[in-house]
Amino acid sequence: MKNVSEVLTGNLILNLSILAWACAQVLKVLLVLITKHRWDWRHILSSGGMPSSHSAFVCACATSVGIMQGFGSVSFAIAAVVAIVVMYDASNVRRAAGEMAKILNYMMEHWQEMRPAFFSKELKELLGHTPFQVLMGGLLGVAVGTAGMFIWG
Secondary structure, eight states, rough: OOOGSSSTTTTTTHHHHHHHHHHHHHHHHHHHHHSSSSOOOOGGGGGGSOOHHHHHHHHHHHHHHHHHHHSSHHHHHHHHHHHHHHHHHIIIIIHHHHHHHHHHHHHHTTTTSSOOGSSSOOOOOOSSOOHHHHHHHHHHHHHHHHHHHHHOO
């Protein structure tokens, strides 16, 4: 089989990160199918939900870098720090923004007086992740990064 690093970007670590992201996005669609018994293809490119594709992406990158260059390397340290920041943001900051969007959408829906023009569009509520969704995305990324490095690295 052709080396996966020659496909897509020409960079194995970046390709494995993209693969982990894609797996997470496909899993979102499948989980909606299983839990709600309907195909909802909007989840294929959406943020939020189970599992976290952001976490899968950065964890695949950090894992691949660690395997390729060593877990004591400067490159791994940088990748790990970025992964931690992204995962913290996904489970805290973006999640809080999603909760605020729910409250604002409720207020806009129940606004009885003349609604200002900026209330004409609902805010996106599914922005962040629960800590469990971040953990599952992270584990998916580690699995893809590890498997990909052993298969193609």
